[in-house]
Amino acid sequence: MTATGIGAPVRRKEDFRFVTGRGRYVDDINRPGQAYAFFVRSPHAHANIRGIDASAALAHPGVLSVLTGDDIAADKVGGLICGWAIFNKDGSPMRAGPHPALAQGKVRYVGDHVAVVIAETLAAARDGAEKVAVDYEVLPAAADIAAARKSGAPQIHEAAPNNAVFDWHLGDKAATDAAFARARHVTKLEIVNNRLAPNPMEPRAAVGEYDFGSDSFTLYTTSQNPHVARLVLSAFIGIAPEHKLRVVAPDVGGGFGSKIFIYAEETVCVWASRKVGRPVKWTCDRTEAFLCDAHGRDHVTHAELAIGDNNRIIGLRVHTDANLGAYLSTFASSVPTYLYAPLLSGQYDIPAIYAQVDAWYTNTAPVDAYRGAGRPEATFVVERLVEVAARELRMDPAEFRRANFVRTFPHQTPVIMAYDAGDYEASLKKAQEMHDVKGFGARKAASAAKGKLRGLGYSAYIEACGIAPSAAVGSLGAGVGLWESAEVRVNPIGTVEILTGSHSHGQGHETTFAQLVSDRLGIPIDNVSIVHGDTDKVQMGMGTYGSRSGAVGMSAIYKALDKIEAKAKKVAAHVLEASETDIEFKDGKFTVKGTDKAADFGTIALNAYIAHKFSGQELEPGLKESAFWDPTNFTFPAGVHICEVEFDPADGVVRIDRWTAVDDFGKVINPLIVEGQVHGGIAQGVGQALYEGAVYDEAGQLVTASYMDYCMPRADNLPSYNVGMTVTPCPSNPLGIKGCGEAGAIAAPPAVINAITDALGHENISMPATPEKVWRAAQGVVPRQAAE
C-alpha cells in the first residue's frame, strides 16, 4: 500500500474547498439576464382548481410571466415519470395516475405545484406568487394509508381505484404457509416504519437556460445523476433531445436519495427559460424542502417468524402497506418492492419467505428512495423479529442469530438474492469483543443503582447494493440499465483526468477514485483529477445511489485503466525497443523483462502523443480509453452493530451510551472515508429511531414543516462510535469492494429499538422513540440488574 493508494486513509481532496466556502453549488451559479422563479403551491391536501387569475401578479412590478398547467400542457411538455414498472399479483400493471409538473385541474398534496411566477428578482417573484388568485374547491383528503384504503375514501387519481397503486408479492406463499403450519413457535410483530424527510444540507436548486443561437438548453441542477435527468427530460418529458440538452450537477451538498429524482421544479425552470427568453433560477427554501422533497420509508407491516426445531428459523411472512404519497416519484415503486422484499432473508438461512406489499396513494408528498431505500425497512423487520423471537425463546439474541446465520457461499435465498460472500460470525464475534458485551451486566447494575434503565440491542444487517446487473433489474421492471461508465484521459505529461458517470455529493470520489488511479498507474494522487456531473463532459452515466459508485463506478474506471495499461505497453514497446510481450508495468514504471531498460509513466504518455517512435498505421497515437462496467451481481455488505442505551424512566430521554459497528464492506479503498460514511449513516439511523418523523395531520397539513418540529439528530445526541471492519472480498467486481454509503442507516434503527426494548423488558415502542413514548413505555418498569 502506498501513501495515497488503495487502502490509504487519505484526507479528502475536496474538503478544502468545501470547508473554506469555495464550493460551487447550483445556487452559486448566476447566468447573464437571469430571472427568478417562485412556485405557487397548494395550501390544500386535495382540491380541484376551478380557476387561476394571474392578472394582479402580472401587474406587479418585476413580474415577467406566470405559467400554469395549461401552459405546460399547451407546449406538450410531458408529465414526470416513474421509471420502474411493478406488476400486480394478477399480472396487470400498477395503476399510476398522471404527474404533471404543474397541476392540471387538481392538486393532491400540500405543496403541489399550481403555477410558477417568474420575475426580475426573487422578492418580486414571491410578491407575485402571493397575488396569484387560485379558486380551489377543497376536497376531503386521505393523509395516511388507513384513510386512503377506507371504503368511501377520497379518490386521489382516477387511474387508481380506492387509491391502490399495486398489490405485489414475492416468494413462495404455499411453502411459507406450510412452514408456519409446522412451526414450534411463531413470533409476530406490528411495525410502523416512520416517514422521514431527507434534509440534505443543500436544498434543491435549478437554473434553466435556453440558447437561441444553438437552439439548446442547459440545466444546472442539484442531481445525484445528471445523465438520468437528461434522459428523462429528453425521452419522456420531451424538453429537448439529448444533444440539445446539457445537464450540469456541480458541487451538490448531500442527497440521501432525494436528489436522484426528476422533480417538477427543474422541469419547469428549463422549459420556462425558452418561454420567457431568460435563464430561470429556482432555489428551494427549507420549508419547501420539507413539503416537496420526496420523503422516505412510511411502511406499516405485519411480520411473522416461524421457528422450528433447534431454534432454526423455518419461515418468514410479511404483509406491508406502503405509502407512496400523492404521485409516483421517479423510483417510488421499486423501493417497497424489489429494494425491500429481497432483503427479508437478512443474514439468515431461511428456507421459505413470502412478502405481500400493497402500495397506496395518499394526499402527502411523494415517497421515494431515502438512504437505504427499502433495505432499512427490511432490516428493521428482520432484526426486530429475530430479537423478539430470541427473547420469547429465552435465548441470547446473539446466539439465536448465530444458530441461523448463512454459513456457506454462494447462498441462494428464497427471495431473488444470491449472496456471494460473507462471514457473519466474524463480524458478530468482533463486535461483541469490541463492545465488551461481557461487561454489560455490570454496566446495567450500575445504571440500576442510579435508578436508570439500560439495554443492549443487536442489528445483524445485510444489504444489497452496488446496483446492479442491468439485465437482472430489467427483468424486474427497471426502465434503465444500472451499469456505469468511465473514461481515462492521460495527458501528454502523464497527468490523468477521470471522467465518471458517478456523481459525488458528499461521498469523496475526488479522493477515492484518484487513489485507485494513483495506485494503478503509480502516479501522485495530485496528478489525477475527477470530472463528473456534466453531460457535456461525461458521455453517459447512471449516477450515484444505492452505494454503487465504488462497486460499479470504480470498476468501470478499473476496466478503462486495463485498456490504458495495454495501450501504454504497446507504446512502451516502441520507446524501449522491445517486444510488447516483454514489457512489464509496476509502480509507475515500464520495464523490459530481464534488462535494466525502463521508462516512467509520464515518458510513455508523452510518447503516445508525440508519436515519433511508431507509425500511426501500426498504433494509434494518444492515450485515452473508456469502459462500461455492468456488474455481475449485487454486492452484499453486512455487519453487526451493537447499541447500548441508558435512560431515566422519570423522563424517558434515551442516551446512547456506546455504539459498536463492525462492517464487512469487502476491500476498502479509503478507511477514513468509509468510517465517515458509517458515522453519517448511523446518525441518520439513530435519527429515524429516536428523533425524526414527518407528520401530517388528518387534513393533510404537514405538521413538521420546519426544524422547530422536525427533529434532526445533533452531535450531542450521538456517542463516539467504535467502528471496526472485517473483510471478505466481493467476488462480483474486479476491486472486491461492496459499498458502504447506506449501511449505517440500514443497521442502526433496529439496534436502537432492540436496546430500548431490552431495557424495558417489553416490545411496545415505536419509532421515533421520543421521550414521551419511552416514558409511557417505562411506566412500572423497575431498574434492576441483568437477569444473568
Place this chain on the structure above:
Amino acid sequence: MYEFTHHAATSVADAVGALGEGKFLAGGQTLLPTMKQRLAMPGHLVDLGKVAELRGVEEKGDVLVVKAMTRHVEVATSALVARAVPGLEKLAGMIGDPAVRNRGTIGGSIANNDPTADYPAACLALKATIVTNTRRISADDYFTGLFSTALEDGELITAVEFPKAKLHYAKFPNPASRYAMVGVAIVKGADGVRVAVTGSGGDGVFRWSEAEAKLKADFSAGALEGMKADAAGMMSDIHGSAEYRAHLVGVMARRALSES
C-alpha cells in the same frame, strides 16, 4: 422578507421617537426569521443595536440590573451575574445555541414572551422588575399570556432588575427546537418561595403554587416527591402531551433543586 425601512437608533429617546408604526429590533433572533418567512411584515424597524445605554450588567444595591440589549452570551459569561444571581448565568447559557446567544438579548426575549423561552421563568421566579422608558412593571404583572405582555404600544424595555437570590433552574428542551418544553425556575428569596414554569403552560409562564406551598415547609427536592402539575391548561403537541408535560414539571422542579 417584505420591504421595510431601517433606523439605527442612537439613544432610547431617539428609538422611541423614531418608532412610529414600526417595530423595535433587538437581537432579531425571532423577528428576523419571522420576517424572512413573511410571517411578520413591519414596514419600519428601529434597530437598538447601537444604543449604548441599553447595554451592560451592573449591581445597584440589592438588585442586579441587566440592561435590555445585553446579549445572552454576556449574561452567561458574567462573573457579576454569577455572583449576584447565581443560576441566572446558567439559564442564559441554555438559551438556543451559540449563534442565538451571541445575538439574542434579554429585552428582546421578554418583550416577545415566547411561552417556551427561558427568561420569563427567571423573571417570574425572581420577581424581577421590568424597567421601561416610562415605568417599572413587576414580573407578576408583566407576563399576560402567549406572546403577550403589559407593554403598551411604543413602550421600550430598558432593563430588567433582578433581586439578588439564588436561581435554581432545570430545563427539558424540546428535542427539535431546543426551546424549553418544560423549564422550572425556583427561588427562595425575600418574597418567600417562588416556582415559575415556562414551556408548558397554555397561557405562557405561570407560578406553580402547590409546589411553592410544599417548599415553604421544606425547601428540598424531596419535598416535591411524586408531585406533578395539573395537566389541564398545559400545551400539547407532537413532542409532548399535556399529561407528559405536567409530569415533567415535577421532574424538572426536583432536578432544579437537586442539580443546581
